[in-house]
Amino acid sequence: MPKTDRRIRKSQEAIKKALIELMAEREFDQITLQDISDQADVSRRTIYLHYMDKFDLLDKLIEEHISNIREICERTEDDTGYAEMGLKWFEYFREHTLFFSALLGSKGSPFFRQRFLEFFLGELEKDNSISGKGKAEQPKGLNVEIQFLGSAIVGVVEWWFRNGRPLPPEVMAQRVGALLERNLGTL
Template identity: 50%
Template sequence: MSKVDRRIPKSQEAIKKAIIELMSEKSFDDITIQDISNRADVSRGTIYLHYADKFDLLDKLIASHINELHKMCNSITELNYKSLLLIWCKYFENNYLFFSTMLASKGAPYFRNHFINLVTYKLEDEVNVTEGVNSGLRKDAVKQFLGQAIVGLIEWWFINGMPFSPDVLAEHLGELIERNL
């Protein structure tokens, strides 16, 4: 069994943290590999060892958070969506810098699109267009409406500096979703 060099995960975490911090300070387009290298205190070669370029780094960072949210959904299938929302909101709080940077800035619409896609996918089994408040509406339109609303409220929460706790955000999201399903 081969040993993994302990420096690799430390370097990758430093690189990921560096790009998020830099994105919170300036436009992604203005960030260079040298900027990331300086902030992470690693060589440019170390960055290129793990990532093709800054776009690959951002793609992998976004994918890791989207995959984590997706895993949370799959691992707690016995819970209702209100419980899932609370777990998500705690995750948002624990990863504040990433989510606030991705949602509160205009620098990463790519993340927002992936996030909306995940939310609308997870609404598939919740939306009923045969009866109730959404009777007669197109399911894809209802899912898109709710997905945009959910992500929009989370985005607002970050833009406004998390004006209330993750518990309250989850409660509000759950209530608003329930009223519209």
């Protein structure tokens, strides 16, 4: 795969950063391409060179973060428990606070929340330890336990950002890990 030109990467990063900063201030629907262009200090033409519109930009930005979290899971899933995995998640969330605060906070995107939930549901589906009562009888994607745990994870992350990240990632990872292990152990 060819390396992307440094100028192109810098423009794309400026555009993504501009969108995130704007979303921290106001609703996505209120943001125009001109707003993004002004904030990123690039022309609208430059934005169109990389993205079809602001929806495409948001979609690619979301997919980039979901992909990064998926890689974290894949790198750590075999040799760690839920607390260790949770620590990697919460460290990533902290590194990208502006993004997650903007998309999970009060001005957030329901579209992102749904994608975030789908990611966690998929990860939980892959977990062989969730093979408890009734799972064989339930079609894929309709497992109540998985839905419950995925929604709980997303809810806790939302709570963490909405309350200004009151606990450090290590404490969050320990508590979420313990809850997952306790709940997965009863399935």
